[in-house]
Amino acid sequence: MDDIFIAEKIKQNFSLVQFAAYKVGGPAEFFLEVKTKEDLVGACMWAKEKNKEIKILGGGSNILICDQGIKGLVLKIANSDTVVRGERLDCGAGANLNRAMYLAAGAELSGLEWSAGIPGATIGGAVRGNAGAFSMSMSDIVETVEAFNLSKNNFNIFSNKDCRFSYRQSYFSDKNDYLIWRVILKMRKGNKEKIEQEIERILFFRQSKQPRLPSAGSVFKNIDLEYLESVNKNLSEEAISSGAMKDGRVAAGWLVDLAGLKGKKIGGAKVSLEHANFIVNTGNATAEDIFKLINIIKNEIKIRFKVELKEEIQYIGF
Ligand SMILES: Cc1cc2nc3c(=O)[nH]c(=O)nc-3n(C[C@H](O)[C@H](O)[C@H](O)COP(=O)(O)OP(=O)(O)OC[C@H]3O[C@@H](n4cnc5c(N)ncnc54)[C@H](O)[C@@H]3O)c2cc1C
Missing domain, CATH: 3.30.43.10 (Uridine Diphospho-n-acetylenolpyruvylglucosamine Reductase, domain 2)
Incomplete structure (x- = not known):
């Protein structure tokens, strides 16, 4: 070059x-x-x-x-080319997650419906953070990943096992030394009408529960139940009895709501009234406003409940 x-x-x-x-x-x-x-x-x-x-x-x-x-x-x-090969999707890491989902649906392939309505995300970003919802995640469908090692300047192929996926994490997020370049997704053959119905159902769910103002989705990771039991047994029991569990974890938004922080505002950044784990930009927010609000929430939750919230969002340039 x-x-x-x-x-x-x-x-x-x-x-x-x-x-x-x-x-x-x-x-x-x-x-x-x-x-x-x-x-x-x-x-x-x-x-x-x-x-x-x-x-x-x-x-x-x-x-x-x-x-x-x-x-x-x-x-x-921005390598966004995506090709259907039998039951597989061969995706550039820059491919839009929802476009890949609709391409799969058109080919009667199921496995990405949970991502309906996640705006703007790419396949590479979704693999790095093992994005997921409704008891499904990228780890269920990733077959192989081609990634570029930024220190050694070479490409490597990773199997699903090599990716070491866990809740909103992967080898790539832990190491932070790889750039995901291509991904092969192994989908399941499905019925086109049923896949489209599921997409509609999820779109409707998101539209009715999530704010429309600019946000980056859930700010905090949901909380491991064992961890919550170890730091605050009463709260873990309350979480179970109040139905605050999401895929075996306690919804972080439930805690933020319980702490009375819904609607809390710093400058133009506000804890969403629709979903307490979302912070929205009401129009004139700065990154500093959002950062301050995140830290206020973390401190308040730590003081009130002894729980350490961990960010799902990633800071760049801080
Ligand atoms: C309204 C809304 C709803 C959302 N709902 C969900 C949800 O239901 N479930 C969920 O899991 N997430 C959700 N998200 C969060 C987000 O969309 C996902 O985490 C998504 O996977 C991030 O992908 P991205 O391409 O936008 O990554 P970015 O935001 O651009 O980057 C995220 C991180 O990944 C790194 N990264 C990006 N691309 C690559 C690459 N090719 N190789 C290596 N590292 C890379 C970046 O450096 C950064 O650290 C939501 C977001 C919004 C705004």
């Missing part, structure tokens, strides 16, 4: 707001939309030579970008 050629493609001081679900955050010092392996490898070599840190951006639906922006080179993963 010609160094001058890639340098010409890299943009400077590039605004990222269009990619940020929260609609906040500063610019990238350097930015490149990566569609080919050649550009990916060239950009990584460029960053190494210039001693610039690399940050990866998928659909921006689960991140909070600092108001001061991001130092280094931001790579927006």
